[in-house]
Amino acid sequence: MISHNNEMRKNDSICTNESQIDHKWYHNLKYTFVGILFGIIFVKAEIISWFRIQEMFRLESFFMYGVIGSAVMIGAISVFLIKKFDIKTIYGEKIIFHPKTFNKGQIIGGLMFGIGWAMTGACPGPLFAQIGTGATVIIITLFSAILGTWVYGLLRDKLPH
Amino acid sequence: MFTSPLPWYIAGPLIGLMVPILLIIGNKSFGISSSLRHICASCFPANISFFKYDWKKEIWNLFFVAGIILGGFIAAMYMSNPNPIEISESMQKTFAQYGITDFSGLVPNQIFNWNELLTFKGLSMMILGGFLVGFGTRYAGGCTSGHSIMGLSTLQWPSLIATICFMIGGFISAWFIVPFILN
Numbered sequence: 001m002i003s004h005n006n007e008m009r010k011n012d013s014i015c016t017n018e019s020q021i022d023h024k025w026y027h028n029l030k031y032t033f034v035g036i037l038f039g040i041i042f043v044k045a046e047i048i049s050w051f052r053i054q055e056m057f058r059l060e061s062f063f064m065y066g067v068i069g070s071a072v073m074i075g076a077i078s079v080f081l082i083k084k085f086d087i088k089t090i091y092g093e094k095i096i097f098h099p100k101t102f103n104k105g106q107i108i109g110g111l112m113f114g115i116g117w118a119m120t121g122a123c124p125g126p127l128f129a130q131i132g133t134g135a136t137v138i139i140i141t142l143f144s145a146i147l148g149t150w151v152y153g154l155l156r157d158k159l160p161h
Numbered sequence: 162m163f164t165s166p167l168p169w170y171i172a173g174p175l176i177g178l179m180v181p182i183l184l185i186i187g188n189k190s191f192g193i194s195s196s197l198r199h200i201c202a203s204c205f206p207a208n209i210s211f212f213k214y215d216w217k218k219e220i221w222n223l224f225f226v227a228g229i230i231l232g233g234f235i236a237a238m239y240m241s242n243p244n245p246i247e248i249s250e251s252m253q254k255t256f257a258q259y260g261i262t263d264f265s266g267l268v269p270n271q272i273f274n275w276n277e278l279l280t281f282k283g284l285s286m287m288i289l290g291g292f293l294v295g296f297g298t299r300y301a302g303g304c305t306s307g308h309s310i311m312g313l314s315t316l317q318w319p320s321l322i323a324t325i326c327f328m329i330g331g332f333i334s335a336w337f338i339v340p341f342i343l344n
Binding site for chain 1: 166167168169170171172173174175176177178179180181182183184185186187188189191192193194196197198200201205207209210211212213220221222224226227228229230231232233234235236237238240241242246247249251252253255256264266267268269273274275278284285286287288289290291292293294295296297298300302303304306308309310311312313314315316317318319320322323324325326327328329330331332333334335336338342344
């Protein structure tokens with residue numbers, strides 16, 4: 001099971017938990033709290049708006065480019081600082097970065113996701129936030145996305161990578 | 162102020178801060194599409210090797226997305242913008258061609274609703290669109306958060322390729338596919 005896990009991690013980046021410490025379940029509530037803040041930003045900045053996504057891809061507005069660009073900038077500076085000063089987690093663990101390996105999936109899957117993104121006006125994060133705002137029909141879109149992930153898992157060995 | 166929309170130069174950096182926050186509070190790499198995989202692994206693994214892993218170790222990701230749903234709810238309940246979204250005149254014309262004249266929601270209520278679900282428009286936009294999001298993100302190994310934000314922040318070139326492909330797919334979709342479906 002363990003070697004299988006490692007293999008899975010190598011050939012498919014999952015947003016991995018690099019922590020080796022076992023915590024009680026309620027420690028996970030801090031991620032819920034961060035998620036709440038994230039969801040509020042999504043709504044308040046209208047990033048989960050279908051209209052904003054159309055504008056972005058039709059090059060009618062700088063807004064989303066500004067959001068993503070400045071997010072990457074702050075993210076990159078933070079990562080640089082974490083590495084430079086060897087900043088540890090609040091539990092004193094060393095922070096681990098997981099290198100991603102290239103495969104054809106990033107091109108084919110990337111194109112597929114891009115097409116779906118402009119149709120639904122949402123990447124996976126905004127799907128959850130849209131449901132939260134009361135757009136209940138998006139639950140169906142989310143189920144369809146879960147089904148898409150499942151079908152990918154089913155066909156994985158037959159797809160070019 | 163509380164109800165007005167956030168400008169990009171506030172929202173973007175706050176989203177960027179998710180990267181160090183998740184790393185520092187528990188060594189977690191920022192990413193959301195994996196939650197879809199964990200849902201498959203926990204609910205319907207069906208003996209597929211891709212879903213046979215210790216999903217409980219990744220359960221933080223499900224707590225995180227639960228928070229996103231709650232955050233969406235809180236923002237919509239208590240902080241919602243009373244005015245319709247600001248859209249340029251040229252985009253309004255484009256949307257009018259799609260039959261969208263109601264800009265009050267975050268998703269266009271005239272298309273994304275339960276009655277439209279089983280029409281050609283609804284099936285394509287919601288069900289096919291959702292399927293492509295789920296299939297594509299997993300095939301690509303990440304989404305906007307995992308690749309475009311976390312991946313680019315850590316200077317990974319596969320993530321740059323993925324991001325470029327997300328954008329190309331989005332351009333094709335917004336210029337050709339969405340107009341085809343909605344016209």
